Amino acid sequence: MTLALAQVRDLDCIATFSPLTFDEGSAEVSGAAAILRRILYRWCTPAGFLSWAEGLGLKRPILDLDASTWTPQQLRGYEAALEREAKDEDYVLTAKVRVTLAAGVLTIRATIKLVDGITYPLEVTVDQAATALRTIGAAA
């Protein structure tokens, strides 16, 4: 059975936005907000971690990026990996990710277009102090 986007309903596992932390909560989230969270979970999941979906996740999940070093080519490759993960999620039509590194802060800005035709922003920053979720699903 295929659900309409509005019918998708997940547990909300985001405990705090800044720093970005996860936990099993009882709150629920639905629709586009649920899909954007699924993309965020993918970005924070090490590749091979989920036994039922070993191809899901990143070799360098964003929660593990503190104190990492990057070349410009690596940043472009990381953008492609983030976009690929986003596009692999159901209900996603297109995903565009831009990664910038400035003054020790890595910023990931994504625009995600879902099957409802709306483009949603998703922004995460990483610095020495913490990883923080800046924007998820605000009006574009």
Place this chain on the structure above:
Amino acid sequence: MTTIATYEEATTAPTQEEKHDDLLADCVDQGCTVAGWSDSAPQRAMVEGNATALAFEAGMRVQLAKASTLRGCAELDDTWVDQGLTWYQVARIAATQAVWEVPLLIAQASAPVTIGPTSRILLQVADGTIFECSQGSAVTLNAASNYRGRVAFTARLVGTTGNQVPGAMAQARVIAGPAGLSVDSEATAALTTAARDAETNETAIARAEGRWGTLSGVLTAGGWRYVLCTPEAGGQATITRVFVDDTNPNGPGTTAIYLANAAGPASADEVAAAQTQASGLTIAGTGGTTVAACVAETVELVVDLLVVGNPLASAQAVTALVQLAGAVTGDILYLDAITATLMAIPGVRNVPTMSVEEDIVRPRNGVIVLSPTVTQA
């Protein structure tokens, strides 16, 4: 909560997929919509993780249930069997090395040569097996000895690969040692101590269970097998096969025991030690028990092999066939086992001809010894 009533139920584990389906069915029963859970949906992780954990726990329960019996342990792995054997205060018998007495010849120009405990001499037979000089007392090869002498060699590795046929030892090459030294092919090498492989689960369990036979007033067949093969009970580890004929073979009330090691009939020393041991035991029957070596039931086996890329295949086949016969603890050496052994040799593609066409049956007082002649094309 369902209960596990039978051993069969206890030793049957649901799969991760079955647990997964059960959990999803539970969710549906609770009113959840389980569709649309992509791989990254959090609630899916709970189902998948719980299913994995439950399947793991069920698998562990199966292992523990099987480990409640010694034969069930054998369905797990060797380490479980080793633990199970401790219930009988029995330990698995380890593999041992073969020891040969090999006739050597020194070239006159190189004589005299004295070989002793510090000599470094290596022999290699056609299948690649290496033997190291282990001569304890000095042996001098000179004109007085006609440039000949018999020297002890021990297989470098444990296991029955050291139980070569004498013909293979006669053609062994000296790969390290004094110049001019060679194996005297006109004399015959003698296997003084047969090697054995580590006890298999099956034989270790049978030996352990045989210990029950020692608790009765007199020894049963299983009891004989236990005492004669178990070092802790005064037996000999090199005796790997004990055949008990309790059908009054030498008259009313008599029992005959025939011994073999992994190379063939038990040696004179092994039989003598077993007889001494048996004389101190309470035996069954009124007519007496005899302990003797098995009679060798030698079977000439001529085999042609079709081989790709392994020039040592025929030599390795000879060794493998000797090992196979040495491992027969029952009454029959099956033709299928011979074929399977040959096909397991690297490079063997086919066995076009084989001189034996039927299963080989062990005589009541004997042990099967294969005398293989193997060629390869």
